Amino acid sequence: MTAPRSTALEGSLKTMIEVFHVYAMKQGDPHSLNKGEFHALVSTELANVLADQSDRDKVNTLLSSLDADKNGEVDFEEYMSMLSSLAIKCNQLLTGAPAHRH
Numbered sequence: 001m002t003a004p005r006s007t008a009l010e011g012s013l014k015t016m017i018e019v020f021h022v023y024a025m026k027q028g029d030p031h032s033l034n035k036g037e038f039h040a041l042v043s044t045e046l047a048n049v050l051a052d053q054s055d056r057d058k059v060n061t062l063l064s065s066l067d068a069d070k071n072g073e074v075d076f077e078e079y080m081s082m083l084s085s086l087a088i089k090c091n092q093l094l095t096g097a098p099a100h101r102h
């Protein structure tokens with residue numbers, strides 16, 4: 001017996017969760033991204049989407065804007081709100097930009 005294969009969307013959800021935990025468990029609280037962990041995640045996993053966020057000051061500004069409870073770290077909910085707004089932005093770029101229309 002093998003486990004049923006995940007659909008593409010289910011696999012994407014799993015990836016979003018796994019990526020968070022791979023970085024969150026590197027230092028300190030294993031369920032939360034500190035500045036260093038967040039910087040590593042953004043610069044590695046979102047290197048193309050957030051290419052303009054590659055320097056530390058911009059990443060720190062991004063972190064402050066996501067940090068809803070102001071504890072200096074990005075928890076899973078805060079991370080998901082970043083991915084959700086990124087997905088909306090990417091969708092606008094993909095479907096709204098005249099250059100991509102045929």
Ligand SMILES: [Ca+2]
Pocket residue numbers: 023024025026027028029030031032033034037
């Ligand atoms: Ca951590």
Ligand SMILES: [Ca+2]
Pocket residue numbers: 066067068069070071072073074075078
């Ligand atoms: Ca926080």
